[in-house]
Amino acid sequence: MKRLLALLATCTMLLGLTVLVSPPAAAATGCKVDYSITNQWSGGFQAGVKVTNLGDPVSGWTLKWTWPDGGQKVTQGWNATWSQSGSTVSAANVDWNRTLATGGAPIWDSPAR
Numbered sequence: 001m002k003r004l005l006a007l008l009a010t011c012t013m014l015l016g017l018t019v020l021v022s023p024p025a026a027a028a029t030g031c032k033v034d035y036s037i038t039n040q041w042s043g044g045f046q047a048g049v050k051v052t053n054l055g056d057p058v059s060g061w062t063l064k065w066t067w068p069d070g071g072q073k074v075t076q077g078w079n080a081t082w083s084q085s086g087s088t089v090s091a092a093n094v095d096w097n098r099t100l101a102t103g104g105a106p107i108w109d110s111p112a113r
Contacts (some may be wrong), residue, residue, distance in 0.1 A: 030054035033063070044075075049091070053100040061100060062092040 032052040039046040051063055063080075067073075067087040074084055080091035 029056070031063075050105050052105040053102060055102065057099065057101045057104075059099045060093055061098075062090055064088065064090045 030053075032054055034048075034050040034052070036048045037045050038048045049063070051061070053061075065088070067089065070087045072087065074082055074089050076082075077091065079094065079097060081094055083090045083092075
């Protein structure tokens with residue numbers, strides 16, 4: 001459960017946004033992350049993650065978080081390009097879910113230990 005709270009508390013969604021020049025304007029940004037454990041076993045678990053775009057439509061996204069326990073690792077993932085350096089994990093869009101409309105949400109599962 002601590003993992004859930006840490007993920008939600010530290011999630012950051014980096015969006016590929018175009019900034020307008022003159023008159024000054026900026027795209028509305030924001031995201032909502034829903035995280036649930038879908039399966040557990042000794043030494044690991046599988047989680048479902050859903051990111052909902054609350055801002056303007058975007059093309060290209062990355063979700064990043066830091067595990068509270070340095071020994072935690074994502075061992076496999078679907079529907080995103082996964083990477084991990086130390087306890088910091090990144091999940092970035094794949095071609096088919098690159099664009100997120102307002103209210104749009106990619107969903108993926110990832111076993112972790």
